[in-house]
Amino acid sequence: MKIAVAEINLGAIQHNLKVVKKHAPNSKVLAMLKANAYGHGTTQIAMALNEADAFGVARLSEAVALRAAGITKPIVLLEGFFEAGELHIIANLGLDTVLHTQAQLESFLAADLPRSIRVWLKVDTGMNRLGIRPEEVSSAMSSLKGHTNVLGTPILMSHFGCADEVHHPLNQQQFALFTELLEQHQGESSFANSAAILSLPDSHQDWVRPGIMLYGVSPIEATSAIDFGLMPAMTLKSSVIAVRDIKEGETVGYGATWTAKKDTRLAVIAIGYGDGYPRNARNGTPVVINNDTYYLAGRVSMDMISVEIGTQSNVKVGDEAILWGEVLPIEYIAEHAETVPYELLCGVTGRVEKQFLQGVNEVKNQP
CATH class of the missing domain: 2.40.37.10 (Lyase, Ornithine Decarboxylase; Chain A, domain 1)
Incomplete structure (x- = not known):
């Protein structure tokens, strides 16, 4: 007799990653593993997603656990660091960090790090949650490019607020603003979450960031997984x-x-x-x-x-x-x-x- 069991089909997870790649064949995949891989088990899902290019987590503890389990792929801290002391852990573990406030930017630039870190600079294009203001992007990029703490060229990113509502006007407003910013940015960029991967192909950019669709759930309102060929995990x-x-x-x-x-x-x-x-x-x-x-x-x-x-x-x-x-x-x-x-x-x-x-x-x- 099975009492309260969650069966996790790793084959379904791998199938759903193929669906992501089918919709965004020219983009790299930053697979979301935050919140215990949406309740599915972080380490097991990371091991199943060996064809993803990188993993995204919300907290440093999640990244530490993945490294301890032997996961070597790039790991991105989506909320960045919360205090300067975490930067040494981030550098030593070879993690990527998002920067989304001026305070984070200044703390990062002032840090004496043992090795360079790849940076994702988040800009707020209209969701009004995390991200620096659009008018601050040029100055932030100038500070980061060529700095000894920065590995390579920073990746510019933003996040849709209403991608699950395909025809919401904010989607096009956000994307238009992001497109303007990209005209002055020579590096890689990332915008599309699960809903945008399926419904806003112009937003795919260099990196897509699938989350809920990897787990076989539709990210778009009034639809189900089967509508997109996704398999519940x-x-x-x-x-x-x-x-x-x-x-x-x-x-x-x-x-x-x-x-x-x-x-x-x-x-x-x-x-x-x-x-x-x-x-x-x-x-x-x-x-x-x-x-x-x-x-x-x-x-x-x-x-x-x-x-x-x-x-x-x-x-x-x-x-x-x-x-x-x-x-x-x-x-x-x-x-x-x-x-x-x-x-x-x-x-x-x-x-x-x-x-x-x-x-x-x-x-x-x-x-």
Whole structure:
């Protein structure tokens, strides 16, 4: 009986990288591994993505763990460093750093480093989150080019705020501004995230930065992975631990939020918000058991959920339940929980066992 297992198909990850390369054949790939590779397992995914050109992480600790695991490919710190003392670690581990504030730039230029570091200079083209102002780019580039702390020519980068909405006017505004900046920049550049890789080919530049699409999830609203030939990498599973008869008018779960409209039966499944299944999943959220779809009945508990299976079902204790994955797109679950697939994947907790598969063959188990 499998209780709260996340099966990670490494073959699907590799397939999705091929989809990236098909859409952006002339670009290098900076594969996003931040947040434990979107909940999939950083080291295992890095090893599977051996055809990527570099890896992106958000925190220095993530990069340190990858180096400790023997990953030698370039690793980019997407938020850069948070204090000057980290620069020596970055240099010694051969990491790349993003610079996105004037304070970071000044600290970097003033540092006495044991070796040069490749720099990605981030400019804010309209998302208003991270990045120096467009009018500061020329001065920043002049300071960086030829500096002993800088390895090669800095890479200019920016980030779309609304690429998941293909026709949002901000996309073209941002790209037009970035294009203007590139006229004065002789080095490499990077702009496209997953959504832009699929829908904004002019933005691909020298480097693309796929994230969610590597894990087999559509990055574009009102679409699913299958629309782009992507394969879901994670299938979240558990087992039925009880089957109960419920009479018409009886309620189920905390808060009595679901009432039986007729005599029926429920299957109780060992999964809950303690495992990362969303507590705010609504009544009617789909669950697949024995290739049939059933629907959530009552509020999600810490350790279990209930689904209505009806009086004619042959569901029994021990049967496998699929919460999202190959046969049940995570996009549907996110919609029922009023969230995004990113949050669901990153929210899978440590008590869920990860089982790494290559195609149909299990290659590794990791708690």
